[in-house]
Amino acid sequence: MSIEQQPTPENNKVNTANTVKKLVLVVFAMFGFGFALVPLYDVFCDITGLNGKTSTTAANVNEAGIDESRTITVQFISRTAKGIPWQFEPMVNEIKVHPGEMKLVKFYAKNESPNAIVGQAVPSVSPGQAAVYFQKIECFCFNSQPLKAQEDVEMALQFYVDTELPEEVTTITLSYTLYDITSSVET
Amino acid sequence: MTTEAIHDSHEHDDHHDHKMTGIKRWLYTTNHKDIGTLYLWFAFIMLLVGGALAMGIRAELFQPGLQLMEPDFFNQLTTVHGLIMVFGAIMPAFTGFANWMIPMMIGAPDMALPRMNNWSFWILPFAFAILLSSFFMDSGAPNFGWTFYAPLSSTYSNGSTAFFVFAVHIMGVSSIMGAINVIVTIMNMRAPGMTYMKMPLFVWTFFITAYLLIAVMPVLAGVVTMLLTDTYFGTSFFDAAGGGDPVMFQHIFWFFGHPEVYIMILPAFGIVSTIIPAFARKRLFGYSSMVYATASIAFLSFIVWAHHMFTTGMPLFGELFFMYCTMLIAVPTGVKVFNWVATMWRGSMSFEVPMLFSIAFVILFTIGGFSGLMLAMTPIDFQYHDTYFVVAHFHYVLVTGSLFSIFAGTYYWLPKWTGNMYSDKLSKAHFWCSLISVNLLFFPMHFLGLAGMPRRIPDYALQFADFNMWVSIGGFAFGLSQLIFLAVVIKCIKGGEKAEAKPWDGAEGLEWTVPSPAPYHTFETPPKID
Numbered sequence: 275m276s277i278e279q280q281p282t283p284e285n286n287k288v289n290t291a292n293t294v295k296k297l298v299l300v301v302f303a304m305f306g307f308g309f310a311l312v313p314l315y316d317v318f319c320d321i322t323g324l325n326g327k328t329s330t331t332a333a334n335v336n337e338a339g340i341d342e343s344r345t346i347t348v349q350f351i352s353r354t355a356k357g358i359p360w361q362f363e364p365m366v367n368e369i370k371v372h373p374g375e376m377k378l379v380k381f382y383a384k385n386e387s388p389n390a391i392v393g394q395a396v397p398s399v400s401p402g403q404a405a406v407y408f409q410k411i412e413c414f415c416f417n418s419q420p421l422k423a424q425e426d427v428e429m430a431l432q433f434y435v436d437t438e439l440p441e442e443v444t445t446i447t448l449s450y451t452l453y454d455i456t457s458s459v460e461t
Numbered sequence: 462m463t464t465e466a467i468h469d470s471h472e473h474d475d476h477h478d479h480k481m482t483g484i485k486r487w488l489y490t491t492n493h494k495d496i497g498t499l500y501l502w503f504a505f506i507m508l509l510v511g512g513a514l515a516m517g518i519r520a521e522l523f524q525p526g527l528q529l530m531e532p533d534f535f536n537q538l539t540t541v542h543g544l545i546m547v548f549g550a551i552m553p554a555f556t557g558f559a560n561w562m563i564p565m566m567i568g569a570p571d572m573a574l575p576r577m578n579n580w581s582f583w584i585l586p587f588a589f590a591i592l593l594s595s596f597f598m599d600s601g602a603p604n605f606g607w608t609f610y611a612p613l614s615s616t617y618s619n620g621s622t623a624f625f626v627f628a629v630h631i632m633g634v635s636s637i638m639g640a641i642n643v644i645v646t647i648m649n650m651r652a653p654g655m656t657y658m659k660m661p662l663f664v665w666t667f668f669i670t671a672y673l674l675i676a677v678m679p680v681l682a683g684v685v686t687m688l689l690t691d692t693y694f695g696t697s698f699f700d701a702a703g704g705g706d707p708v709m710f711q712h713i714f715w716f717f718g719h720p721e722v723y724i725m726i727l728p729a730f731g732i733v734s735t736i737i738p739a740f741a742r743k744r745l746f747g748y749s750s751m752v753y754a755t756a757s758i759a760f761l762s763f764i765v766w767a768h769h770m771f772t773t774g775m776p777l778f779g780e781l782f783f784m785y786c787t788m789l790i791a792v793p794t795g796v797k798v799f800n801w802v803a804t805m806w807r808g809s810m811s812f813e814v815p816m817l818f819s820i821a822f823v824i825l826f827t828i829g830g831f832s833g834l835m836l837a838m839t840p841i842d843f844q845y846h847d848t849y850f851v852v853a854h855f856h857y858v859l860v861t862g863s864l865f866s867i868f869a870g871t872y873y874w875l876p877k878w879t880g881n882m883y884s885d886k887l888s889k890a891h892f893w894c895s896l897i898s899v900n901l902l903f904f905p906m907h908f909l910g911l912a913g914m915p916r917r918i919p920d921y922a923l924q925f926a927d928f929n930m931w932v933s934i935g936g937f938a939f940g941l942s943q944l945i946f947l948a949v950v951i952k953c954i955k956g957g958e959k960a961e962a963k964p965w966d967g968a969e970g971l972e973w974t975v976p977s978p979a980p981y982h983t984f985e986t987p988p989k990i991d
């Protein structure tokens with residue numbers, strides 16, 4: 275231990291200032307780390323598909339061929355988030371697909387309120403590990419959906435299940451939650 | 462440099478000799494003992510406020526059905542009770558101990574940053590005034606649980622979120638400043654010869670706690686800031702509609718939250734490790750293993766957070782990882798319990814009140830540790846999560862753990878603080894009343910939880926009625942018992958048998974080398990340590 279580092283009154287001030295500086299730096303770094311957790315979390319979930327989020331961009335058309343030896347049950351669920359006065363439901367509740375096979379399904383939405391509203395559907399896949407294998411070529415969830423008062427629409431979802439889907443997954447549930455995003459679109 | 466230093470220390474002395482009177486003494490004080498006293502009184506007042514809220518909860522739960530309040534108000538009571546007890550009672554009480562004792566234990570004249578010390582205390586009352594004032598607003602107080610899960614606290618908030626967020630910001634700034642002060646003091650102001658491995662265990666535990674504080678309080682500040690912007694400024698960190706994720710809230714919160722529970726227990730370990738050797742008249746068994754155990758608990762506390770989130774649908778690997786890491790924490794914790802028992806083993810024990818509270822701590826904290834281990838097992842947690850079993854678990858570790866250690870420490874150092882001995886009879890009455898009522902209060906909660914009674918609900922099914930009545934009776938009794946504590950402390954401040962410099966014959970440490978009451982300034986010249 276050098277002379278400077280010994281805790282004597284003469285160099286206390288210098289040491290104190292140095293330690294404080296380092297600690298304040300740690301505080302700011304950890305504050306930043308809290309925010310860094312947000313992108314880190316997204317990246318982590320993107321790679322692993324852990325939180326059941328599917329990709330938000332269109333997938334390429336399947337080129338790996340169809341695996342007819344397996345049949346996957348795909349179920350569709352819909353729900354409307356707090357306060358959006360829309361009717362929103364899948365037009366078929368369940369279909370069977372072979373991995374690699376392309377399918378088109380439709381969802382029905384109707385604005386039952388007297389006002390124009392912009393809706394946004396957010397998908398989630400269960401089990402979470404299947405999320406990265408659920409490939410959407412076209413999805414109404416890629417864009418927001420404006421509807422005038424009492425207007426209705428049929429919205430398309432075109433998808434296939436990747437042939438790489440792990441063996442143990444036989445049923446995939448795709449859930450859409452519809453949110454009212456009118457206020458954030460206007461601004 | 463040398464002349465400057467001499468000059469500076471001169472100014473310092475002048476400043477010190479100038480002791481103000483009346484309210485100004487307390488407002489402007491930079492003296493570590495004054496500030497410690499302020500923290501301790503503040504914590505005690507908050508204990509009574511938080512306790513009053515808990516009495517409201519137990520009154521409503523005395524019988525099934527809704528008797529006294531709307532469910533929304535019940536939620537406000539549970540939320541604010543939790544916040545006050547965590548941030549207002551337990552944490553400031555330990556900071557009070559740190560202020561009073563750390564400089565005396567390491568032979569320093571004061572804390573390293575006395576003016577900042579004044580600030581870290583005096584912003585606290587404002588934080589809690591903001592939080593409590595929300596009870597009187599139209600919106601009502603926060604009602605989303607002390608864990609403030611989004612979107613309960615954002616989209617579905619009753620409008621109290623801004624008050625809550627600013628209050629937490631201020632509390633966070635206060636704790637961070639307090640922690641920086643402790644670290645700087647310990648690193649730079651130890652008396653010559655006081656090496657790290659000679660430091661009293663309370664100093665060690667608080668040193669490590671302070672590191673935990675500066676590591677996780679900023680993360681708490683971050684998450685409440687995100688909550689604020691989500692609620693009022695249209696961001697969507699936790700809002701699925703805008704691409705956010707509410708589960709991420711829980712990850713960030715518990716990344717803070719689990720180290721936070723260790724922030725509330727490590728100083729307790731330090732206090733108990735000081736008291737048990739004094740009354741067993743033996744040296745602490747395994748001093749260095751205690752230090753390493755504390756450090757490894759602190760380290761492990763960063764990688765177990767998701768044991769609070771087993772039911773959020775984590776993948777199997779995650780469940781297993783967090784389960785094993787959590788159970789690993791029981792190893793260093795077990796080392797500590799073993800060391801306390803080994804210290805008492807064949808010691809010539811006497812049972813003064815500080816020791817009574819410490820022994821109760823060892824036994825009852827261990828019960829809390831065992832229920833923690835049960836909860837750590839993922840499949841079992843699926844069953845117990847969000848039931849009264851969890852409530853029983855954390856009250857055993859926090860009330861009979863942290864709070865009991867605070868009582869033990871107060872009774873241990875009160876003669877040093879006031880210069881007087883306290884009433885043996887009254888303090889023992891406080892101990893026995895607390896011990897019996899606290900178990901009546903929290904033990905049946907285990908069974909309520911096992912039988913499926915959910916937490917945070919103002920009503921319950923009829924079969925839980927008997928146990929809840931007993932729990933409520935225990936609650937009121939425990940609340941009233943704390944008034945005995947108040948009486949003991951006030952009587953002791955007012956007078957009593959004069960305390961010697963070292964009233965406990967087995968006690969060790971520099972604090973007992975100065976007279977009782979401890980003079981306003983101690984160790985202006987550092988003591989010799991061999």
Ligand code: HEM
Nearest residue numbers: 722726768769791830833834836837846847851855858859
């Ligand atoms: C052996 C050590 C411990 C283990 C294994 C453990 C484990 C757990 C687990 C698994 C939970 C989550 C239960 C659930 O929500 O389903 C929990 C909750 C909790 N624990 Fe512990 N724990 C331990 C020690 C402690 C200590 C020392 C403290 C504080 C001093 C503490 C405070 C809490 C609190 C406050 C909660 C509830 C948080 C909430 O949801 O409001 N625990 N513990």
Ligand SMILES: [Cu+2]
Nearest residue numbers: 719722768769
């Ligand atoms: Cu935890």
